[in-house]
Amino acid sequence: MHNQVQSSKSLTSNSVAIARLLSISVLLYGALRIARAWISPNSAGSEMMGVLVFSCAAGLGLWANTYDSALPKRMFVMFFNAFCLLTLLSHLRPGGRPIDPIPLWQVIWFGLTFGMNIYVLARGKILHAEPMQFADEEPDADANNNPTPQSTPAAGITSTTRDHHFAMTRMVLQALLRSEHAAPFVNGLKSKGRTLFASVWDDYGKKSIKDPAHIIPSEDIEVYVDKTASGKEIITIKMPPPVARNETFFVAIVADDESGSFYTYSLELSVMPNTGKVFTMLTGIRNGNRANFGIGPTPDKNAFVAAISSMLETPKEPSTMMQMPTLLATANMQA
Structure with a gap:
């Protein structure tokens, strides 16, 4: 696109x-x-x-x-x-x-x-101050029939999650999708794509990140619209390259046909604590609940969309689920 x-x-x-x-x-x-x-x-x-x-x-x-x-x-x-x-x-x-x-x-x-x-x-x-980490991020030893973690092309992996990257995925985007402006925002992503989300990303950085050194540029953001075999729409946002555990490669926005609301799936960067092995994790956030679906595909847009399409066509039970922390004061942001 x-x-x-x-x-x-x-x-x-x-x-x-x-x-x-x-x-x-x-x-x-x-x-x-x-x-x-x-x-x-x-x-x-x-x-x-x-x-x-x-x-x-x-x-x-x-x-x-x-x-x-x-x-x-x-x-x-x-x-x-x-x-x-x-x-x-x-x-x-x-x-x-x-x-x-x-x-x-x-x-x-x-x-x-x-x-x-x-x-x-x-x-x-x-x-490089580190914000909140979650205890359920590592895959269970027997999850998904003991899959082997896949290496990713990301270089310079660190243990320090950046506030800008973390907040946009976990807080700002989620607040927008749960606000009264959710539908116009999602429709805007379909038509304006990268321009709209990059604007939200930059605005949050300028208004909420006190030190300019912490602001992450939005140049790498991309937005794609795909459909599953049954015609269900998936809006995928490519995030700036992750460099730390819990940061995301891609976020997919999906509409809940029954409630008219929206929820997300993410492909996150993760690291095995005992070996330092780098791999990806599939996670999702829905109705304030964050789910862990285990080891994900390689950090490729098509591979990610294929994995999400498969989960939408054949629902998958999460490995773990937890309540998201209270959203930051971004629920009143305008789409």
Whole structure:
């Protein structure tokens, strides 16, 4: 229905991107200085040692600036960058020349690099805060005749669910489908498709996610309309790529012909706790109850629609079911 857009990276923080770019630039500068000193030893300046130390700090910043880095790693590198930053600042004091000579442009450049590294590393755990997890997500050992978990193509899997992704699937979309605007919203998805849901996604991010670094771009969202063999309609939403357990690849919206309401099925990313094996889970939410249908297909739109079509044609009992937590204050959102 829509052209596919290249997947966005799991890290969307502008601060992280800037810190990485600055660190890489300092590393390249240090490498060029080493190469110059090796080719022409007489050209090495007296500030060479300082440049090498600062390059090491930038390199360590780049090394620690990864998704879900351990706190000790972040703390060590943060303090090393702080030490280098203070050394640079002391160079600016009248009469203070611990690094002799180093140009002012390098002081500003290196100082900005260390400052950004300190900022990103200090906020690392805040950027990836983990919301509520559910205890029934792992498949039962005997569920579905002991199926083997299927690997997925997702890379960089972490244990940290992002608020924006989690809330849109579990809270915002569910609130819309249970509101008085449900029918116009679903009809809008059929006609406006990606544009409508991407707008809802972006609006929620701007209004409800306080830190811009937590907002997930909507470029990868797609909307498809399919029908089962018996003619039942399935509206499938492709979500931004999941990177953590409980985040979703696809959400299918289905109408309840008897009540006139709507319910959803989702294909979620999950991880075996003992082996780290990555697989998918089929789940559903209906009338405030969340059901787990066991291991799902590969994260492919057609495979997902086929699995949902089969469940609609031949109803399947869930492995587990639980009451959803109280919906966030999104029930009054306009479709």
